[in-house]
Amino acid sequence: SGDDVPTVRVGSKKFTESVILGDMVTQLARSTGARAVHRRELGGTTVLWEALRRGELDVYPEYTGTLRQELLSGRKLPDDAALREALEEEGLRLSAPLGFNNTYALGMKEAEAERLGIRRISDLLAHPELRFGFSNEFMDRADGWPALRERYRLPQRDVRGLDHDLAYRGLESGALQVTDLYSTDAEIAAYGLRVLEDDLHHFPAYDAVLLYRADLESRAPDALAALRRLEGRLSEAEMVKLNARARLERTPEAQVAADFLASTLGIT
Numbered sequence: 467s468g469d470d471v472p473t474v475r476v477g478s479k480k481f482t483e484s485v486i487l488g489d490m491v492t493q494l495a496r497s498t499g500a501r502a503v504h505r506r507e508l509g510g511t512t513v514l515w516e517a518l519r520r521g522e523l524d525v526y527p528e529y530t531g532t533l534r535q536e537l538l539s540g541r542k543l544p545d546d547a548a549l550r551e552a553l554e555e556e557g558l559r560l561s562a563p564l565g566f567n568n569t570y571a572l573g574m575k576e577a578e579a580e581r582l583g584i585r586r587i588s589d590l591l592a593h594p595e596l597r598f599g600f601s602n603e604f605m606d607r608a609d610g611w612p613a614l615r616e617r618y619r620l621p622q623r624d625v626r627g628l629d630h631d632l633a634y635r636g637l638e639s640g641a642l643q644v645t646d647l648y649s650t651d652a653e654i655a656a657y658g659l660r661v662l663e664d665d666l667h668h669f670p671a672y673d674a675v676l677l678y679r680a681d682l683e684s685r686a687p688d689a690l691a692a693l694r695r696l697e698g699r700l701s702e703a704e705m706v707k708l709n710a711r712a713r714l715e716r717t718p719e720a721q722v723a724a725d726f727l728a729s730t731l732g733i734t
């Protein structure tokens with residue numbers, strides 16, 4: 467009967483890549499006959515994490531570095547086994563990595579970085595006058611601006627928070643000179659930005675994974691198996707291309723997701 471059809475509740479964060487991945491998950495779940503709802507752009511990292519823990523969501527795309535440095539930053543997690551164990555205590559599990567790392571990085575317009583001789587984050591020490599603009603979440607996170615400033619002893623004081631999607635236009639107009647990039651953003655190449663070397667290795671790896679409630683394994687095993695077909699299937703180059711279709715060509719995320727599933731996994 468229809469009552470046997472499980473419902474999978476999917477979430478995504480407020481940025482394009484997260485929505486594309488959420489749409490892939492939603493479509494994969496539906497391909498097994500499950501019902502799936504996608505709460506798109508539900509909020510920032512903490513909002514998604516809390517909704518999952520409260521049982522309002524079953525699954526959302528997350529990043530290993532975000533789990534380690536932000537969500538579980540109070541705990542000692544020397545390796546992946548320790549990370550999985552800490553999540554298990556919350557009733558949560560991880561897929562294997564999807565295949566790409568989306569790290570934070572600092573970026574500047576190529577010509578300006580060249581003129582000022584800036585290649586590494588350490589080079590910013592010699593330019594206290596630069597105008598910084600960081601995504602709101604980066605301003606607050608345990609791996610974000612306060613820790614980065616301390617690690618590199620950065621002297622800049624003209625630092626503001628903004629919506630990540632506005633940062634690229636801010637660089638274009640000159641309102642900002644330095645911003646946090648997400649390394650799979652299509653704008654990095656499109657706007658000709660220089661990604662500064664993280665020479666003190668402040669940022670960890672942010673491998674994309676699916677974070678899900680352990681009870682999904684008994685409640686919707688077929689849907690979960692379908693989602694896990696994304697494991698190891700998304701290279702960094704592929705993810706940049708998908709982000710470019712959505713952000714630069716304005717193709718709806720659901721269409722980008724559907725085209726990827728059709729061409730890579732033969733799911734229509």
Ligand code: PBE
Pocket residue numbers: 479511529531532568569570647648649672
């Ligand atoms: N990231 C880098 C962040 C945003 C940019 C993908 C690791 C995150 O969503 O956790």
